[in-house]
Amino acid sequence: MAMAVKLEKRLNPSAAMNVIVPLVSVLAAFVVGAIFLTLTDRDPLEVYTAMFKGALGSQYGLAETVVKAIPLMLCALGISAAFRMQLWNIGAEGQFYMGAFAASYLPLTYPQLPIWLMLPGMALLGCFGGGLWGLAPAMLRARWKVNEIITTLMFNYVAILWVDFLVYGPWKDPKGFNFPLTAKFPASAALPTFGDSRIHVGLIIAVVLAAVFWVVFEKSRWGFEIKVIGASEQAARYAGMNIRRNIYWVMLLSGAVCGLAGMAEVSGIVGRLQPNLSPGYGYTAIIVAWLSKLHPAAILLVSILFGALQVGGFFVQTMGVPASVAAMLQGAVLFFVVGGEFLTQYRFVSSRKEVA
Amino acid sequence: MMKQPLVQMRGIVKKFPGVVANDHVDLDLFAGEIHALLGENGSGKSTIMSILAGLYKPDAGEILVDGAPADFGSPRDAIDAGIGMVHQHFKLVEPFTVAQNIQLSERDGAFLLSDAAIRQEIKAFETRFGLAVDPDAPVWQLSVGEKQRVEIVRMLYRGSRVLILDEPTAVLTPQETAELFVNMKKMAAAGCAVVFITHKMNEVQEVADRVTVLRGGKVSGTMLCRDVHAQELVWLMVGREIVLNAERCASGQCGGEILSMKNVSALNDSGRPGLSDLALSLRAGQIFGIAGVAGNGQKELAEVLTGLRRTETGSIQFLGENVTGMSPSELIARGISYVPEDRLGMGLVPSLDAVENMLLKSYTHPEYSHGWLINRKAAEAKTAAVVQQYNVKLAGLSQPVRSMSGGNLQKLLLAREISEHPKLIIVVYPARGLDVGATESIHKLLMELRDQGAAILLVSEDLDELMKLSDRVGVMFGGQIVGNFPIEEVDLEEVGLLMMGLFRPKEERIHGDGR
Numbered sequence: 038m039a040m041a042v043k044l045e046k047r048l049n050p051s052a053a054m055n056v057i058v059p060l061v062s063v064l065a066a067f068v069v070g071a072i073f074l075t076l077t078d079r080d081p082l083e084v085y086t087a088m089f090k091g092a093l094g095s096q097y098g099l100a101e102t103v104v105k106a107i108p109l110m111l112c113a114l115g116i117s118a119a120f121r122m123q124l125w126n127i128g129a130e131g132q133f134y135m136g137a138f139a140a141s142y143l144p145l146t147y148p149q150l151p152i153w154l155m156l157p158g159m160a161l162l163g164c165f166g167g168g169l170w171g172l173a174p175a176m177l178r179a180r181w182k183v184n185e186i187i188t189t190l191m192f193n194y195v196a197i198l199w200v201d202f203l204v205y206g207p208w209k210d211p212k213g214f215n216f217p218l219t220a221k222f223p224a225s226a227a228l229p230t231f232g233d234s235r236i237h238v239g240l241i242i243a244v245v246l247a248a249v250f251w252v253v254f255e256k257s258r259w260g261f262e263i264k265v266i267g268a269s270e271q272a273a274r275y276a277g278m279n280i281r282r283n284i285y286w287v288m289l290l291s292g293a294v295c296g297l298a299g300m301a302e303v304s305g306i307v308g309r310l311q312p313n314l315s316p317g318y319g320y321t322a323i324i325v326a327w328l329s330k331l332h333p334a335a336i337l338l339v340s341i342l343f344g345a346l347q348v349g350g351f352f353v354q355t356m357g358v359p360a361s362v363a364a365m366l367q368g369a370v371l372f373f374v375v376g377g378e379f380l381t382q383y384r385f386v387s388s389r390k391e392v393a
Numbered sequence: 394m395m396k397q398p399l400v401q402m403r404g405i406v407k408k409f410p411g412v413v414a415n416d417h418v419d420l421d422l423f424a425g426e427i428h429a430l431l432g433e434n435g436s437g438k439s440t441i442m443s444i445l446a447g448l449y450k451p452d453a454g455e456i457l458v459d460g461a462p463a464d465f466g467s468p469r470d471a472i473d474a475g476i477g478m479v480h481q482h483f484k485l486v487e488p489f490t491v492a493q494n495i496q497l498s499e500r501d502g503a504f505l506l507s508d509a510a511i512r513q514e515i516k517a518f519e520t521r522f523g524l525a526v527d528p529d530a531p532v533w534q535l536s537v538g539e540k541q542r543v544e545i546v547r548m549l550y551r552g553s554r555v556l557i558l559d560e561p562t563a564v565l566t567p568q569e570t571a572e573l574f575v576n577m578k579k580m581a582a583a584g585c586a587v588v589f590i591t592h593k594m595n596e597v598q599e600v601a602d603r604v605t606v607l608r609g610g611k612v613s614g615t616m617l618c619r620d621v622h623a624q625e626l627v628w629l630m631v632g633r634e635i636v637l638n639a640e641r642c643a644s645g646q647c648g649g650e651i652l653s654m655k656n657v658s659a660l661n662d663s664g665r666p667g668l669s670d671l672a673l674s675l676r677a678g679q680i681f682g683i684a685g686v687a688g689n690g691q692k693e694l695a696e697v698l699t700g701l702r703r704t705e706t707g708s709i710q711f712l713g714e715n716v717t718g719m720s721p722s723e724l725i726a727r728g729i730s731y732v733p734e735d736r737l738g739m740g741l742v743p744s745l746d747a748v749e750n751m752l753l754k755s756y757t758h759p760e761y762s763h764g765w766l767i768n769r770k771a772a773e774a775k776t777a778a779v780v781q782q783y784n785v786k787l788a789g790l791s792q793p794v795r796s797m798s799g800g801n802l803q804k805l806l807l808a809r810e811i812s813e814h815p816k817l818i819i820v821v822y823p824a825r826g827l828d829v830g831a832t833e834s835i836h837k838l839l840m841e842l843r844d845q846g847a848a849i850l851l852v853s854e855d856l857d858e859l860m861k862l863s864d865r866v867g868v869m870f871g872g873q874i875v876g877n878f879p880i881e882e883v884d885l886e887e888v889g890l891l892m893m894g895l896f897r898p899k900e901e902r903i904h905g906d907g908r
């Protein structure tokens with residue numbers, strides 16, 4: 038008689054696991070990070086304390102954390118729409134850049150527009166730019182079954198290079214001492230901020246959008262269609278749902294929200310179009326969406342955590358620790374979340390192996 | 394025949410949850426013979442061969458190869474013992490060439506692969522057995538018949554003396570089939586034991602030396618082919634006491650014509666003809682039973698009627714309206730309902746709860762929605778009522794349905810479809826995998842629906858079920874209805890022969906296309 042450990046699929050993954058696994062994943066990521074820090078002769082506790090003090094311990098740090106969290110919230114919400122239908126849109130970064138580009142067109146071309154036309158116009162263009170950038174892979178997927186993971190990823194590079202081309206070329210500020218930057222936007226093109234912090238109304242937009250998303254995806258007829266298609270395309274077809282049309286709408290929505298994030302960033306923070314607008318918000322947002330299990334409220338909270346990681350990363354640079362500690366922690370979190378996912382689906386059971 | 398069998402299987406028992414797939418099966422295979430394994434779907438043919446090929450471990454019984462006990466822990470062990478199986482779904486690496494695919498199974502495991510040697514061996518198989526394959530062709534470019542040859546060559550290359558072919562002709566054209574049979578005979582003549590699984594009678598008589606018939610997991614007979622008559626094989630295969638009119642309910646008055654299909658053709662999933670020139674007529678209050686071996690167009694028929702598969706030619710009239718080429722949602726709106734073979738995955742979504750599954754087709758109806766929002770309360774009330782009315786047992790309305798039992802899933806699915814008051818309902822294998830009690834309640838539901846005036850197309854592989862419920866029985870073979878009888882005139886033996894594609898009744902021959 039031999040004992041063997043077998044994997045068994047859980048029939049109904051428990052609800053508690055959905056909360057416990059992400060929490061444990063984050064903790065495990067910090068433990069792994071600590072091992073690396075120890076290996077480089079740092080006191081992990083000291084580094085972590087510095088990170089969190091920097092990110093959350095002062096009014097300035099807190100405000101910066103929220104500033105970093107806003108694009109994460111918007112991009113993660115956008116991504117979550119597509120993920121619900123099992124459309125793996127990893128092109129948030131590109132959609133963010135295209136949204137930023139499209140939104141910049143208005144202040145650069147018509148700087149004299151009044152604020153009540155300028156900001157809504159920029160937001161609309163931002164959604165439009167990002168939305169179209171999501172729609173193109175959707176078309177390829179719906180018509181010819183081209184894998185959207187590949188196309189959305191490749192579209193990222195195109196979008197980033199397109200913005201580079203503009204700021205190094207036609208849109209470069211003639212009075213900018215040859216720096217690759219566009220001209221500064223007029224004051225009418227800046228999103229209002231709270232007090233003297235850099236937190237802009239993008240935060241309110243994200244919170245409202247999260248609420249809207251919750252209603253749409255949990256309560257509406259359309260949300261039901263998305264849920265069914267995501268769970269079983271075959272059943273959706275059987276029930277008479279139009280899968281192709283839903284791929285278009287979902288990717289359009291997903292891209293538009295990521296595009297809005299790009300608009301908010303150029304309008305609320307940067308005030309011009311420039312290269313390296315995003316330190317990878319679109320990619321980090323994938324982790325955020327996954328860790329949040331696509332729940333809108335969780336996305337808001339997790340975005341704050343990841344914003345804090347990023348700001349904390351900057352702070353520890355003063356201690357001689359590279360800022361990429363933050364990136365490493367983010368990567369480790371995703372690693373453990375995906376690994377932990379396995380445990381919500383399966384469990385280990387020991388069994389006696391029969392000997393014939 | 395006093396020589397020792399190459400393979401002896403003794404008292405093999407294999408149980409799966411809920412079924413005994415093999416119940417003390419004995420089977421001898423001799424070198425140089427072609428042995429047919431005949432049986433209906435679910436009779437245990439594939440299971441016993443998978444055990445021989447090392448894919449499953451038997452729960453009891455033993456296997457002797459050359460008289461010595463063998464214990465196969467994996468397909469590798471079986472292959473080392475000289476037993477190779479060609480599965481229905483080929484296990485080839487599509488982007489690789491033929492030679493590379495064959496090299497994958499290199500016996501001696503040398504580090505460097507010898508290209509010239511392999512070509513030589515492939516060539517040798519061609520001259521010996523007529524198994525012509527181009528070693529340099531990438532596999533994805535090959536036809537199905539060619540891929541099958543590559544699989545066979547691969548097994549021979551691995552040194553197989555026992556070659557198991559699982560329904561090899563199901564995917565082949567008649568010409569390819571003829572070619573395969575010639576090759577099989579050559580291989581047997583060279584001393585291999587060739588086993589092939591089939592449910593086509595004519596193939597057994599054409600190529601096999603001996604035949605073993607399985608029914609319900611047991612061997613119902615093993616005999617020499619030249620001693621046996623087709624009728625006898627059919628009886629061994631389907632032979633059971635048919636409980637005629639024991640529980641038959643009087644059929645309601647047949648109403649007007651609901652469905653009429655003329656010359657309907659459609660392709661199957663692999664792009665070959667699935668339905669060819671099919672004609673069918675269905676009346677209100679009638680259960681039309683479709684008998685036939687799975688894979689003869691039943692699935693395609695159901696999907697054409699529900700808009701899930703494109704109709705290539707022909708026309709479908711539903712209640713006097715031409716509905717050919719309409720989308721699934723248009724057909725659902727007109728009152729065509731479908732209980733698919735794949736209950737969990739198509740008919741029901743495993744990860745959704747009972748309420749959401751109840752809403753699957755009716756989520757746009759005004760009674761379940763406030764404008765663009767879903768009225769979950771109304772849906773819950775409806776689901777609770779249906780669950781009670783149809784006596785569906787479930788853990789909770791908000792629990793994912795994947796944990797429900799097969800019988801309750803089927804009841805929930807059928808209840809959902811019936812509660813929409815369909816005018817035509819297509820029901821495929823409704824009682825498959827259900828216990829007696831659940832089967833009985835499903836049958837009752839269907840009969841009630843019939844009495845309310847719905848037309849029911851019942852696809853089943855269970856003749857008892859068809860005899861019990863149907864008002865007419867049609868037999869499907871090769872994408873056509875090859876026989877169509879009122880229930881009083883059904884002769885089971887004739888149905889059995891038609892299912893095997895053996896002959897057509899006289900009136901069909903007159904009107905038929907004389908294929």
